[in-house]
Amino acid sequence: MVNVNKYMQLSITSANQCLFFLVCISLYLSIESNNNLIQIGCICLVLIFCNVLYFYCSDGQKIIEEYDELRRCLAECSWVDKPQWFKKMLLTMMIRSTAPFHIKPFGLYIVNLENFVNVLKASYSYFNLIRTLK
Template sequence: MYHLKREIQLFCILINEIDDIIYNYLITNKELELQTNLNNQSFNENNNFITESEMNFKNIFKYRLKKYLKQVADHQKYIYRMHKSLNKSVSISSLILNETVCLLGCMCLFWIAETNSIIQIVEYALFLSSAVIVLYFYLSCGQKIVDEGENMRIALYECNWVDKPKWFKTSILMMMIRSTKMLGLKPFGLNGFMLNMNTFSMVNYSLQ
């Protein structure tokens, strides 16, 4: 679970760095154009050489940016593969934990209502509290995955892609479409049992 969270955070960093990469390119390209203009005024015989160098620089940057976007897209695919594997590994345990805590909660509340012994009431209350704390910790971990998935979508939508070439927009669009699949721990793919704080609030409501 921790590794999935870290991978999503790394993805957001990679997306945010795209603007910095493009900005550095524009600065370097501006300097190269300035150098070309200066050389045009002083050394006419070097015009072709400078122009060719400028074209080579643009082609190299385009190739590197395409390669960078491909690596970012592959990293997103890796995140979703890891997410799928994690869901499979926690499906049984998380479903059993949810149902067990709800069942124990109902039983503890029933025993507390039926008994007149203060000691037993305290014991049942402590037992119920410990079960709820374990469930809270488990669900809060799932909520962190949901939050990081939302951060990933925000990072993609905040990426400055409007005035970029078609191939750039296509790459970002594909990652946006992929990110619409909500990240979260769902036992056996059941949305109603997703491990997040909404589930915790429903459990608390059922125990009240």
């Protein structure tokens, strides 16, 4: 897991920040523009940016859910009539599975659907801030 966080943290964090900024600016331009074509284009961009953000956040959520499923399967595994090496291996796997398994770039946030919602909330908050400062 350390390798995934180490090698993916810069790209995931950059994508998260860029998509946040792009959603905010596209929302602002779609509201403030007088040209209908620009408004439609900006709304389409918001939808595209939200889809990209959703795809990588949902993948992070799937990783978490699959790891939880693995943990559940290990707990339900029949071990009573198995050899000693199997019991030791199962115990090792169960101990290891107690540590959380998720993508957490730079230790700032966990990439999951909650992150998706938080980015959209922050984009909308900054969008409202820009509109009130205008």
